[in-house]
Amino acid sequence: MAPNASATSPTSDAPRAGRRRLPAELSILGVMIGMMILFEILGWIFVGQSFIANPLRLKIMILQEAEIGIIAVGVTQIIIMGGIDLSSGSVVGMTAMIAASLAQVAGYSHAIYPSLTGLNPIFPVAAGLLCGLVAGLINGSLIAFTKIPPFIATLGMMVSARGVADWYTNGQPIGNLDDPFAAIGSGWWPVIIFLGVAFIFHIALRFTRYGKFTYAIGANLLAARVSGINVERHMVLVYSIAGLLSGLSGVVHTARAISGQAGVGAGFELDAIAASVIGGSSLSGGVGRITGTVIGAVILGILTSGFTFLNVDAHYQEIIKGGVIIAAVVADQYRQRRRKSV
C-alpha cells in the first residue's frame, strides 16, 4: 500500500532526442587495442622486439583462445538467458576421451575399440558432439523442470562429466589418432570453426525468434512466461546448444593435440565465463553480445601471450588475469548504474 509503488522512478517524459547510441562493444574493442599497444611498448622496452609484428605469436595466441571461444559462444547465450554453465570444461574433457577413442589409426593393436579403428572422422566428431549435446540436455532439463539453480545443476554436471572422462580409460591418455581426424585441429581450422560458430549465433541472437526469446527470458523470466514464451522448452534448447558447443570444442582440442586426455579442459568454463563477462554480458541476464564475447576471448589471449612474451612468471599471469576480470565487471556495473541514474 506504499504510495510510491510505481514500477520505476519516473524520468523525464521526453528523453533527450537525437543522441545515437554507440555499440557497447566499442569500448571493449578500445581496451583490446590499448592492451596490444601497451604490450608493444613494453616489448620494445624490456625484450627489444615487437609484440604485434610477429605472425607466429599472433597465430598461437588466437589458436589457444579458439577452443575457449567456441565454448564462450554457448556460455554467452546461457548468461544472456540469466543462467550460468560451470560444466563446459568437464564436458570438453569427457568429449575428448570419447572422440579420441573412436579416432584411432587403423589396425592399432592397443586401441580402445580394436574393431573400431580407422573410422571415417565423421564418427568421432558425431560422437563427441552428441556427448556434449546430451550433457547440455541434462543441464537444461534439470534447470527447467526441477527448478534447481543453474549454478548447482551445472556444478553437478561439472563433477560428473569429469568423472566420466577419468573413468573412461582409468585416466590413461588415448593416443595414435588418425590423420583425417587430426586435420580438424590443424592449421587455422580451430579459428575458422570458432569464427563460424560465433557468426552463426551472432545472427541467431540478433535476428531470430530464438534470440529474442533468449534475451526476453534473461531480462525478465516472469514477463517472458506471461508473454506466451515456453520458457522451459527454450531453456532446454539453449543449454543443449551450449553443451553441443562444448562438445565441439572438445573435438577440436583433441584433434589439435592429437591425443585424448582426461584432464583436458579444466578451468575452461571459467575462462569462457570471463570472456563473456569481459565482453559485456551481464550475469543478471538480458544483456550480452557474441561480438563482445569474441573480443573478450581475444583479450584473454592477449593477456596470456603478452605476459609470456614479457617472460612474466605464469603465477603472476593468473593473478593479473583475475584482476582484469574483476575490473571488467566493476566497469560494467558502473556503466549500468550511470545509465539508470540518467
Add this chain to the structure above:
Amino acid sequence: MASLSPTTAEAIRNCGAVPSSDYLLEVEGVRKAFPGVLALDDVSFRLKRGHVHALMGENGAGKSTLMKIIAGVYTPDTGSFRMKGQEIRLTSPLDALQYGIAMIHQELNLMSFMTVAENIWIRREPLNALGFVRHEEMRRRTQELFSRLDIPLDPEAEVRDLSVANRQMVEIAKAVSYDSDILIMDEPTSALTEREVEHLFRIIRTLKEQGKGIIYITHKMNELFEIADEVSVFRDGRFIAEHPASAVTRDEIIRLMVGREITQMFPKEIVPIGDVILSVRGLALEGRFRDVSFDLRKGEILGFAGLVGSGRSNVAETLFGVTPATAGQILIEGKQFNMKNPGVAMDAGMGFLTEDRKDTGCFLVLDIVSNMQVALLRRGHASAGFVHEREIEQLCQQQKQRLRVRTPDLEEPIINLSGGNQQKVLIARWLMTKPRILILDEPTRGIDVGAKAEIHKLITELASQGVAILMISSELPEVLGMSDRVLVMHEGRMTGILDRKDANQVSIMELASR
C-alpha cells in the same frame, strides 16, 4: 518542549517516573510526500492506554504510511509526536522500539532458518562472560513469554516449519518481548483461520489488560466491532473522523471511507454489447479463490473490485493460464479451453496486462521494440525463425503513434521511460496481438493523470471495437467510471456482480468487506 533521546526515555520509563497522561501516543500535523503523491496530509492521531484503536480506509488512504511513520520506518516531512506527554523524535525502527513502539508488519519479517527463540531475541541474546549465547536462558525466557501470552509453541522449532498463523504469533511475542507499550498490527488476520483469529483476539485482550495500547489496521468490519475501542477513518491521505467503536454503525464507516465525489473524468461511452465471448464456471485455484462464475460479452467492460488480496489478480492469472485452475471451466465462444499456460490463452485470443509492471511486465534492460514485439513473435512474423524486422518495426511505430508513447526512438531502453509511457508500451504489446479478450490488471496504477486519461480513453475505444475487457482496479472511481458491470470479490469468493446502475461506492464496499 525539548525532545528526549531514546536512552533517556528508556531510563525514565524504567524508573517508573512517567508523566501521567491519558494518551500513550499523540501525533499531530503529520505530513508525508512521496515523489508524485501526497501520502499523508496534516494527519493527527491519538492512542489511549489499554485501548485498541482501529484504523480504516480504502487502499491507499494512508493508514500503512502513518503506521510506518509511527514505527520509525519512514521519517515524516512535518509533525510532532508525544509519547506519554513527552515530545519524542523517531529516526529509525530501532528508535521506535526503544521508545516502546513495536510494529508487526504485513509482510512477516522472520528469519526462516533460525529457531523461534533465536528470532525473538535477535540482537538481544543473553550472553555469557565469553560472549557465547546462553541457549538455555534464551529458551527459558521464550517459554516464559509464551506462557504469559498462552502461545503453545516450541521455542526450538525452526520458523520455516511453522504455519503462517504461528509465525504471526511469534511476531507478536517478539513485539511484546520488547516490553513495548504500543503494538501496531497491520492486517494481522489476513492469513488466519477463524479459530486462529480468536486466539489472536484473546492475546490482544490480555495485552489490553496489561495497559498496552494497540493500533489495529483492518479492512474487516466484524473485527472492528469485536475488538476495537475506537476507530479512526482515513481517506486519500487525510484523517476524516474518530469515533468510539460502540457509537458507530457499519454504514456510517463505509460512508466515511468512500465519501469523495466521483469526478467526471472517465470518457465512458455506452457501446452496443454483443454476444457472450467468455464464460467462466465455478473457477477455483486452491488456496486462493473458489467458485468464480461470470460471463463476459463483446464490447463489455467488466470491472473487478475488491480489496488487495481478495483474489482478483489470482482470477486473472488463472484465466490466462499463468497459474492453471484447480477446478472449473473456461469457455470461449462456447468452446472449452484448458488454460494450462499463457500460450493457450493467447492462441484463444486473450491478452493480459499484469498488475506489476516491474515484476511481470517490463523487460527493463531491453529496448522498446523488444518489449513491444515479444507477444507477437509467438505466431507468425518470422520465416524460418528469422523475425521480419521491418514489418515489426512498422507495427511498433503505429502503436507508438496510436498510444502516443513519448520517446525519441524505439531503440530507447524501456527503463528510461516514465511509468505512464512504460505502461503504454506494455498495452501496445497486447494490442499488437489483436486480442478479443483483454485482461487489464491495475491498468493505471502509479501513473500520472494525463497518461491515465489517455489509457481510459483507449480502453473505451477498444470496447467500442468489440473487444471484451476485464478490468481489475483498486480505485473505486475508476471501476465505477469505466465498467458496464462490476464483479466484487472478498477473501477469495465472488460476493456479487453489480450492474452499472446499481454500482456505487457504498454498494461495492459493502460487498468487498462482507
